[in-house]
Amino acid sequence: MKGVLKKTGSMKIKQIIMTSLLSCIMAMTFIACSDDDSNNDIKIPTVSPKEQWGATLKGDGEVLGAYPDLYSNYWEYTYQAGQNSDKILCLKGEYPHCRYFSISLYNDKTGDVFAGIDDQDISADNGSTNPFVATTSGKNYFTLYVVPNGTSQSVIDKLGENVVKVKEGVNKVAVVLRHYLGTTADGSQKDEYAGVELPAITALDMNLHETYVPEHVVSNVYKITSKVFTQKSDENREMPFFLAPVSMYYPNNSTAYLYGRTHLREDSVLTFSFIPATVPTKPEEYRKAVTRYWSICIGSASDTRSYMSIYDAKARYADGKKATFVVCLKKNPKLSAIQSKVNEMNANGEYVNLFVWDSEKKNIDGNPIGEIVAVMYRNILPDRKWIHSIATMTPTAYKDKTGEPIDHVTDPDKQLAHKALGDYGPLGVKVSNDDFLQ
Numbered sequence: 001m002k003g004v005l006k007k008t009g010s011m012k013i014k015q016i017i018m019t020s021l022l023s024c025i026m027a028m029t030f031i032a033c034s035d036d037d038s039n040n041d042i043k044i045p046t047v048s049p050k051e052q053w054g055a056t057l058k059g060d061g062e063v064l065g066a067y068p069d070l071y072s073n074y075w076e077y078t079y080q081a082g083q084n085s086d087k088i089l090c091l092k093g094e095y096p097h098c099r100y101f102s103i104s105l106y107n108d109k110t111g112d113v114f115a116g117i118d119d120q121d122i123s124a125d126n127g128s129t130n131p132f133v134a135t136t137s138g139k140n141y142f143t144l145y146v147v148p149n150g151t152s153q154s155v156i157d158k159l160g161e162n163v164v165k166v167k168e169g170v171n172k173v174a175v176v177l178r179h180y181l182g183t184t185a186d187g188s189q190k191d192e193y194a195g196v197e198l199p200a201i202t203a204l205d206m207n208l209h210e211t212y213v214p215e216h217v218v219s220n221v222y223k224i225t226s227k228v229f230t231q232k233s234d235e236n237r238e239m240p241f242f243l244a245p246v247s248m249y250y251p252n253n254s255t256a257y258l259y260g261r262t263h264l265r266e267d268s269v270l271t272f273s274f275i276p277a278t279v280p281t282k283p284e285e286y287r288k289a290v291t292r293y294w295s296i297c298i299g300s301a302s303d304t305r306s307y308m309s310i311y312d313a314k315a316r317y318a319d320g321k322k323a324t325f326v327v328c329l330k331k332n333p334k335l336s337a338i339q340s341k342v343n344e345m346n347a348n349g350e351y352v353n354l355f356v357w358d359s360e361k362k363n364i365d366g367n368p369i370g371e372i373v374a375v376m377y378r379n380i381l382p383d384r385k386w387i388h389s390i391a392t393m394t395p396t397a398y399k400d401k402t403g404e405p406i407d408h409v410t411d412p413d414k415q416l417a418h419k420a421l422g423d424y425g426p427l428g429v430k431v432s433n434d435d436f437l438q
Contacts, residue, residue, distance in 0.1 A: 010136065049093075049198040052216065053077050053177070056192055062307065062364060063070055065224050066249035067299040067376050070309035073192060075177045077201060078108050078155025078219035080147060082171030086206055087214060088159070089146035089175070094139055095119070095131050099181040100292050100380050101194070103144060105164055106250055108174040108220050112247075113253050114167040117144065120286055124162040132283050144199075146175060155206060174219050177254060180293055180380065181311070224249050228302060229403050234372055235262040239270065239428030241377065241417035242396035242405050256391040258377040258417050260428050261301060264357055265371070269328040269338060269436050274417075274426040277379055277388070278319045279312045290389060292381040296325060299371035299376070306376075307369060308355050316351045322423065323351040326436075329371065330358040334433045341437055377426060388424035393417065 003263040035149040057064060059072035068074075079089075091103070102114035119132040129141040144162040144400050147155070149170075156163055166173055182194030203213045244257040262270060281287040317323035324345075328338055335356065342354045359371045382391040396405050417425030 035048050049200045049409060052201045053198050062305055065304040067304055067306050068293055069297055069378055070306055071181050071311050073179045076174050076219045076221050078174040078217050079214035081173040084214040085148045088204040090202045090204060091144045091199040094141050094196040096179055096180045096194030097185050097197050098194040101179045104176045106174040107170045108172040111250050113251055115164045116253055133285055188340045197423055221250055229399050231399055233404050233406050237430050241426050243393040245395040245397055254381050256379050256382045258390050263372050264329050266329055266332050268430045268432050269326055270428055270430050271326050272426040272428040273322045273324040275322055275424045276317050288382045290386040291379040295378045297376040299374045301372040301374050302370040303363050316353050325349050325353045327355045327357055330356050337437055388421050393420045394435050
């Protein structure tokens with residue numbers, strides 16, 4: 001009997017311990033981002049971060065308009081800020097394994113960006129290191145707050161350094177997370193989520209007690225497309241590059257873009273050469289780099305989607321050397337000879353990159369992508385103090401009722417890349433097949 005009683009007592013003790021542990025676990029589940037939850041009795045159901053954010057918007061998915069970079073992925077969480085003016089969003093996540101990431105806030109009704117923060121400026125949680133500032137290993141975490149317009153400074157001060165504010169008058173906000181070149185934690189292979197879970201989203205009231213997260217509503221980002229139009233300058237021999245103005249199509253404020261456009265023909269090739277910006281090789285170099293990342297993207301003018309791209313690490317180029325980019329149609333009758341010529345040039349020590357454009361390829365709408373292309377040279381976090389930075393140029397408007405980009409040039413030395421930047425600025429030229437092959 002004693003043995004039975006002893007065993008029974010032992011089981012009761014174990015049950016008490018297990019109950020206590022489960023209670024602790026449940027309590028931890030409902031802890032808000034803030035440490036101040038002393039008066040909070042609300043039990044908020046937990047949801048997987050992947051359920052909170054929208055599905056991955058893939059740069060290479062051939063769905064997004066406005067010429068996205070093929071090496072980027074995006075996620076959005078959109079909510080009615082006007083109906084939740086008493087709520088603070090808390091985003092807690094692990095720093096992703098990628099070249100660049102950011103969190104931006106948009107007016108979802110217009111597509112305008114009004115706030116954001118870049119990876120290197122996101123302070124790490126206690127005990128963590130920002131891997132975009134210093135080389136580190138292991139898991140590193142951050143916490144970021146999105147506060148409504150009118151939030152008192154005393155509340156903001158309690159939240160720490162990572163605070164972005166909703167702009168006055170913006171009633172519907174799209175919070176957008178960007179990754180470029182996401183990989184697994186060890187960097188060995190491409191990964192859709194950059195080797196981490198998406199940031200978890202919770203909400204706080206103005207007393208910093210946890211409350212219900214605002215409903216995720218449908219974002220207009222899924223409807224994004226730039227205006228499609230024809231240009232008489234598409235037929236010109238030269239294709240100048242202009243600095244794109246800040247658009248209303250969910251732009252990244254930390255990126256500058258050069259753009260050009262032309263009509264590819266079977267009897268010619270498009271070629272342009274310039275010295276690309278040098279990119280950093282380790283986080284310690286990020287803040288002083290002239291740009292974090294660059295790429296060349298080619299998209300269809302018929303649907304504003306991107307179909308071909310190359311980024312710095314995959315391009316044939318060398319720091320301080322001119323790189324050449326050649327674009328020709330897949331149906332060019334001398335394609336084989338053009339490919340052989342490019343191989344020969346590279347064998348002789350040149351840096352030549354060839355794009356073969358398939359104008360007959362069908363887009364998701366079932367239409368050919370066509371022969372008119374837009375070429376984008378993208379720089380992320382360009383150093384505006386660098387004399388050769390594309391960000392130093394004067395932006396030039398797209399085609400509008402007053403004319404085409406070339407018609408808007410009033411200061412060529414500031415608006416045309418090859419004049420403003422010298423060898424660091426591209427100028428596209430269409431040359432005949434025979435001239436290129438000579």
